[in-house]
Amino acid sequence: MTQVHALNMSEADWKNWCVAAGAKAFLGTQIMEWMTRKGCLDPLQFSNVSQSLRSKLAEEFAWHVPNIDTLLESGDGSEKILLKTHDNLFTECVLMPSENRVTLCVSSQVGCRMACTFCQTGKMGLTRDLTRGEIIAQIIIANRRLLEKGDARRVTNIVFMGMGEPLDNFDEVVAACSIMLDERFFGLSKHRVTVSTSGLVPAIEKLGQLLPVSLAISLHSADEEQRSSMMPVNKKHSLAELKQALLSYPVQTRHGITFEYVMINGVNDSIQHAKKLVKFLHGLKAKVNLIPMNPHPGTEMVATDPERMREFQKYLADRSIPAPVRYSRGQDVSAACGQLASKRRTELNLAPRAVALARRREWLAKKSESSSSCE
Numbered sequence: 262m263t264q265v266h267a268l269n270m271s272e273a274d275w276k277n278w279c280v281a282a283g284a285k286a287f288l289g290t291q292i293m294e295w296m297t298r299k300g301c302l303d304p305l306q307f308s309n310v311s312q313s314l315r316s317k318l319a320e321e322f323a324w325h326v327p328n329i330d331t332l333l334e335s336g337d338g339s340e341k342i343l344l345k346t347h348d349n350l351f352t353e354c355v356l357m358p359s360e361n362r363v364t365l366c367v368s369s370q371v372g373c374r375m376a377c378t379f380c381q382t383g384k385m386g387l388t389r390d391l392t393r394g395e396i397i398a399q400i401i402i403a404n405r406r407l408l409e410k411g412d413a414r415r416v417t418n419i420v421f422m423g424m425g426e427p428l429d430n431f432d433e434v435v436a437a438c439s440i441m442l443d444e445r446f447f448g449l450s451k452h453r454v455t456v457s458t459s460g461l462v463p464a465i466e467k468l469g470q471l472l473p474v475s476l477a478i479s480l481h482s483a484d485e486e487q488r489s490s491m492m493p494v495n496k497k498h499s500l501a502e503l504k505q506a507l508l509s510y511p512v513q514t515r516h517g518i519t520f521e522y523v524m525i526n527g528v529n530d531s532i533q534h535a536k537k538l539v540k541f542l543h544g545l546k547a548k549v550n551l552i553p554m555n556p557h558p559g560t561e562m563v564a565t566d567p568e569r570m571r572e573f574q575k576y577l578a579d580r581s582i583p584a585p586v587r588y589s590r591g592q593d594v595s596a597a598c599g600q601l602a603s604k605r606r607t608e609l610n611l612a613p614r615a616v617a618l619a620r621r622r623e624w625l626a627k628k629s630e631s632s633s634s635c636e
């Protein structure tokens with residue numbers, strides 16, 4: 262029988278389990294605290310739980326976290342953590358410590374089905390959703406990495422900007438965010454948990470009603486036709502529909518909603534594009550992050566040159582729209598925005614499809630290995 266993973270249980274599930282096991286319901290909360298706040302996934306160490314219950318926990322549930330396959334440290338201090346799941350799939354998170362915060366960019370899926378043209382993950386297609394436990398495990402693993410590196414801090418900020426479209430895995434992402442925000446568990450501030458979406462409008466509306474998290478929109482063009490060619494999601498949910506949903510979104514931060522805008526040379530970086538952007542943002546409390554396109558193998562697209570970028574930025578600033586230029590961290594290890602494709606160090610120059618093929622070969626080899634060992 263397949264064991265349920267302990268990190269996939271909600272607080273209510275744990276309380277019910279404790280009562281069914283003849284224990285007090287409040288122990289369910291304590292089990293959650295051990296796993297999240299204390300980062301301990303060895304039930305035999307749960308010192309405020311009885312010996313018999315500890316043994317039962319160890320027997321009945323799975324407690325592993327995904328294995329670290331590869332650590333790729335960037336020259337800028339960030340680190341890409343390539344993780345291998347229990348079913349031999351690859352996903353990744355990026356740890357970005359800075360002076361006053363520790364940000365973790367987490368994945369919500371293995372691959373992504375949204376197929377944005379400027380993104381390596383989009384070229385991989387979707388393999389599967391991550392569970393809430395696999396999302397939370399990324400924080401536990403990152404906190405352990407900080408300790409190993411002699412940094413006594415813990416992750417303070419989460420951005421859902423890794424592999425996947427978080428709102429395409431809605432229930433698991435919402436469940437994971439609730440645990441992140443709960444002060445008894447990870448206790449992260451609602452200003453410091455950001456869900457970034459390509460624009461799944463019905464899910465944005467639902468998210469606003471359910472959770473007080475910060476919202477980021479991957480926008481990249483405010484021209485209806487151009488956005489549809491860059492981001493297929495726009496064919497289903499137009500800019501007009503997106504704007505309607507954003508006008509009623511309950512914003513959580515001083516600066517309102519963050520818009521991510523990848524600056525691609527000669528594609529979306531003219532003053533005409535800036536004008537359309539200003540028009541789209543009218544009536545919204547917004548900040549625009551201008552992100553120079555991160556190069557990757559298999560694409561001709563390159564970043565806008567700095568002078569043109571400054572003109573674009575000034576056009577927005579003159580109309581009271583803050584638009585900082587954000588240079589993504591981890592570019593040298595394929596960890597920056599749009600670059601995540603589960604690459605190891607020797608694969609950094611490969612196109613995403615080649616990496617996906619290599620991973621599939623590995624997966625098939627593992628599968629035939631395990632079936633021959635069972636014969």
Ligand code: SF4
Nearest residue numbers: 373375377380383425
């Ligand atoms: S930009 Fe985000 S939504 Fe688009 S393909 Fe990449 S991971 Fe998916």
